[in-house]
Amino acid sequence: MTTVEVDRRIEQFQNNMRLVRTEVGRVIVGNDDVIDGVMTCLLARGHVLLEGIPGVGKTKLVQTLADVLHLKFSRIQFTPDLMPGDIIGTSIVREDEGGKKYFEFQPGPIFANMVLADEINRATPKTQSALLEAMQENSVSAGKTTHPLQQPFFVLATMNPLEMEGTYPLPEAQLDRFFFKLKMGFPGVDELHEVLDRTTHAREPQVDRVLAQGEILEMRETAREVPVARPVQDYAIRLTLATHPESNQAHELAKKYVRFGASPRGTQALILGAKVHALLNDRVHVATDDVRAVALSALRHRLLLNFEAEADRVDTDAILSRIVEQVGV
Amino acid sequence: MADREILLNALDGVERRLRLDRALKYGIDAAVAVLGLAIVAVVLHAATAPRAGLFGLSLVVTLFLLACVVVVAASAVRAMNRGSREQAAGEADRRAGLHDTLASALWFSSRSEASPWIPLVMARAARAAAALDPVRLIPLTAPPRVRLALVLVVVLAAVGWMAPRLVSNDLLSVAVDGTPVRERANEELAALRKLADEAARRGDEAAKAKLEQVLAALERPGASDEEKRRALDEARQFAEQRGLDAAADRERLRQLADQLNGRAEYADVAQALRSGDARAAADALKRMLPEGARDPAIENATPDANKTPDDASNLDVLQESLQSAAQNPDRDVTGETQGKISKAVQNLEEIAKRLDGATALNQARRKLDTMSMSMSRDTRLRAGRFGQQEGTPSSDSPETGEANIQGGAMYRQAAVAKEREGERDGVRAGDASGNAQGDPVLGDEMKRPEAKYKLETIRGEDRAGPEGDDSTFYAASRQNQAKVQYRTEPPPQYRRAEEEAMNPERIALRHRPIVKRYFTQLREQDAK
Numbered sequence: 029m030t031t032v033e034v035d036r037r038i039e040q041f042q043n044n045m046r047l048v049r050t051e052v053g054r055v056i057v058g059n060d061d062v063i064d065g066v067m068t069c070l071l072a073r074g075h076v077l078l079e080g081i082p083g084v085g086k087t088k089l090v091q092t093l094a095d096v097l098h099l100k101f102s103r104i105q106f107t108p109d110l111m112p113g114d115i116i117g118t119s120i121v122r123e124d125e126g127g128k129k130y131f132e133f134q135p136g137p138i139f140a141n142m143v144l145a146d147e148i149n150r151a152t153p154k155t156q157s158a159l160l161e162a163m164q165e166n167s168v169s170a171g172k173t174t175h176p177l178q179q180p181f182f183v184l185a186t187m188n189p190l191e192m193e194g195t196y197p198l199p200e201a202q203l204d205r206f207f208f209k210l211k212m213g214f215p216g217v218d219e220l221h222e223v224l225d226r227t228t229h230a231r232e233p234q235v236d237r238v239l240a241q242g243e244i245l246e247m248r249e250t251a252r253e254v255p256v257a258r259p260v261q262d263y264a265i266r267l268t269l270a271t272h273p274e275s276n277q278a279h280e281l282a283k284k285y286v287r288f289g290a291s292p293r294g295t296q297a298l299i300l301g302a303k304v305h306a307l308l309n310d311r312v313h314v315a316t317d318d319v320r321a322v323a324l325s326a327l328r329h330r331l332l333l334n335f336e337a338e339a340d341r342v343d344t345d346a347i348l349s350r351i352v353e354q355v356g357v
Numbered sequence: 358m359a360d361r362e363i364l365l366n367a368l369d370g371v372e373r374r375l376r377l378d379r380a381l382k383y384g385i386d387a388a389v390a391v392l393g394l395a396i397v398a399v400v401l402h403a404a405t406a407p408r409a410g411l412f413g414l415s416l417v418v419t420l421f422l423l424a425c426v427v428v429v430a431a432s433a434v435r436a437m438n439r440g441s442r443e444q445a446a447g448e449a450d451r452r453a454g455l456h457d458t459l460a461s462a463l464w465f466s467s468r469s470e471a472s473p474w475i476p477l478v479m480a481r482a483a484r485a486a487a488a489l490d491p492v493r494l495i496p497l498t499a500p501p502r503v504r505l506a507l508v509l510v511v512v513l514a515a516v517g518w519m520a521p522r523l524v525s526n527d528l529l530s531v532a533v534d535g536t537p538v539r540e541r542a543n544e545e546l547a548a549l550r551k552l553a554d555e556a557a558r559r560g561d562e563a564a565k566a567k568l569e570q571v572l573a574a575l576e577r578p579g580a581s582d583e584e585k586r587r588a589l590d591e592a593r594q595f596a597e598q599r600g601l602d603a604a605a606d607r608e609r610l611r612q613l614a615d616q617l618n619g620r621a622e623y624a625d626v627a628q629a630l631r632s633g634d635a636r637a638a639a640d641a642l643k644r645m646l647p648e649g650a651r652d653p654a655i656e657n658a659t660p661d662a663n664k665t666p667d668d669a670s671n672l673d674v675l676q677e678s679l680q681s682a683a684q685n686p687d688r689d690v691t692g693e694t695q696g697k698i699s700k701a702v703q704n705l706e707e708i709a710k711r712l713d714g715a716t717a718l719n720q721a722r723r724k725l726d727t728m729s730m731s732m733s734r735d736t737r738l739r740a741g742r743f744g745q746q747e748g749t750p751s752s753d754s755p756e757t758g759e760a761n762i763q764g765g766a767m768y769r770q771a772a773v774a775k776e777r778e779g780e781r782d783g784v785r786a787g788d789a790s791g792n793a794q795g796d797p798v799l800g801d802e803m804k805r806p807e808a809k810y811k812l813e814t815i816r817g818e819d820r821a822g823p824e825g826d827d828s829t830f831y832a833a834s835r836q837n838q839a840k841v842q843y844r845t846e847p848p849p850q851y852r853r854a855e856e857e858a859m860n861p862e863r864i865a866l867r868h869r870p871i872v873k874r875y876f877t878q879l880r881e882q883d884a885k
Contacts, residue, residue: 030473034474253472255465255478257457257460257465259443259464312477312481313462313465314457336873357447
């Protein structure tokens with residue numbers, strides 16, 4: 029690959045992102061950072077966990093994104109009685125014409141490019157764990173057979189933090205597999221006006237499909253190639269270590285409130301997210317500002333707080349913000 | 358010029374400018390340090406006794422100069438240190454908002470990676486570096502400590518002006534009437550010296566010696582407060598003794614006056630003696646003598662230099678002379694009586710001088726008292742003494758919260774003991790060891806489904822998978838249809854038990870602060 033080719037790919041990357049933003053922006057009001065975060069996950073081969081109160085447009089965002097991207101989309105509504113087989117599929121018994129029985133694998137909704145796991149915390153941990161292999165290995169094992177998933181494979185899970193009745197907190201291993209955890213906030217007054225203008229008339233805005241599967245895969249490849257200098261990588265590592273209470277680089281708040289710090293997967297997410305962020309900001313290298321920009325989304329769900337933090341009502345965002353603020357470049 | 362060279366040249370320029378900026382900053386820091394040292398030196402110079410240092414300078418000045426040399430040398434060494442290109446790149450990135458463009462490019466330039474992205478990074482970094490202007494990027498501005506330096510200059514000027522006016526023992530203290538204490542102390546010392554001179558002129562060698570001793574102690578440079586206080590106490594005791602002696606003399610004079618009662622010619626003498634005025638009594642006695650009999654030797658009599666005025670025999674002789682003169686039945690003063698009266702006059706004049714000396718000493722004592730009080734007040738207010746008083750260990754007192762570990766433990770145990778048994782978590786026997794009896798089973802007894810299953814087998818060759826084993830499964834019996842009771846939702850009591858089981862923290866949110874406080878107290882107790 030030549031420098032000219034790299035330049036072309038960078039330009040293509042940015043044009044595609046601009047198109048996606050424009051199309052999604054026709055339906056989704058505001059939340060530009062969340063849209064960028066979701067796209068970052070998609071391009072960094074990660075999965076995203078969306079958290080927000082009911083009605084802020086979590087599901088709508090994912091549906092819009094699926095419409096904009098020319099990908100196979102499926103939606104799973106998680107409920108307490110959902111079983112792993114309902115997600116990954118099951119082998120059913122069939123009879124041939126001669127009356128002979130045989131098993132046939134019926135793929136579940138996970139066999140799609142974009143999977144919306146709506147209200148993922150309503151299913152039992154057993155069912156939630158059915159996603160583990162798919163999210164990490166991009167394959168599904170049913171019986172003694174492993175079925176590869178078509179690329180790009182992208183899980184978007186939504187979670188409602190308010191209704192705790194009848195929900196199951198996601199296991200740490202499951203949480204760690206999400207590349208980003210994004211929070212959708214309540215819109216402001218102007219944004220609410222815009223939402224009402226768009227959604228209370230006879231015709232709701234429609235979006236066009238602007239990105240095909242091949243283009244997404246090429247964008248993924250481009251994002252991975254962005255070079256990272258050692259000092260920047262070192263900064264990402266120091267950020268991660270600062271969240272570990274037993275580390276000698278641990279931050280004071282981490283020592284007080286954190287039981288387990290971010291995993292190496294968190295550091296990977298920091299660097300990969302920073303690469304996409306750098307391209308989105310017209311940079312051909314990763315800067316510490318890029319790492320800082322994605323630190324909260326990449327690490328907030330990977331910190332396990334201790335009892336003291338819960339008693340003092342301290343959340344991971346507060347701890348991470350202080351760490352990002354105080355860990356020097 | 359290659360991208361790499363452009364980048365390195367620009368970074369070198371930035372590094373030089375940073376060094377200049379650092380030099381300015383360290384220079385101001387050194388100035389602040391020197392000014393601070395100068396203030397300390399001026400105060401020490403004024404407050405302590407001069408001691409010889411090097412090159413004919415005092416010790417304080419010598420130490421000040423040495424400290425200045427160390428500070429300036431350290432600042433110069435730090436300012437001359439050459440920074441790295443990495444630091445320059447980081448600083449330029451930060452100041453110019455280049456998002457690590459230069460730092461990343463510098464790092465990539467030292468590696469030989471074959472990525473087509475690296476030339477792009479270098480080209481962009483070279484463009485950014487060429488546009489950098491180190492003078493505008495790193496302007497030489499006055500560091501914030503310049504203000505501190507200016508403040509220190511003002512403080513130094515003020516201290517330099519005030520220092521000569523300060524007293525070593527009572528710095529900056531001022532009397533109630535606004536007179537500086539040092540000025541007042543000087544006045545009192547001058548008065549004491551005058552009294553000592555007067556005592557010498559009177560021939561009161563003991564008083565003179567005592568006052569000289571006190572003055573020497575008070576004026577001696579480097580004398581401690583304790584030494585000064587002790588000298589003052591001794592002088593005061595001496596003056597008090599003299600005062601007591603004078604009071605005893607006056608009492609004797611009054612007794613003499615009583616003995617002269619009834620003799621009209623001695624009425625004036627008796628009146629003067631009763632009022633304790635020995636000189637007036639002597640004058641009255643002199644007036645009784647005939648004009649020619651007044652011996653000029655008596656009038657101009659001066660005390661013997663070797664004879665101390667506090668000689669008690671004077672009074673005995675006076676008493677004897679006066680009594681024998683008064684017993685003379687003749688109203689005229691004859692030759693024998695004249696001699697006795699002359700002797701009495703001489704004694705009375707000596708007693709008068711002694712009483713005058715005692716009065717002067719009493720004045721001296723008052724001045725000594727004033728000085729002593731001033732010294733004690735000043736000593737009490739001194740910071741070190743105040744700190745000593747503050748640092749005294751306090752006694753155990755649960756009421757004031759100054760209790761030691763026993764008091765604290767007692768409160769905590771009392772608080773725990775107040776809780777009723779049923780209100781505390783984890784009260785079942787065996788909770789701590791995990792052997793507690795299980796909770797009663799919630800919900801209805803489970804019923805087996807009324808269904809019949811039949812084991813069926815599928816041959817391995819027909820099913821997918823590498824091994825192709827036979828698989829068995831339970832299928833519903835064709836003879837008897839399955840009759841499974843359909844339950845729309847789990848019973849509420851089962852749901853509650855299920856949620857409790859899934860909850861990782863079994864402590865209610867409202868109880869958590871109590872539990873936390875309990876364990877925190879336990880840890881504090883362990884630490885003690």
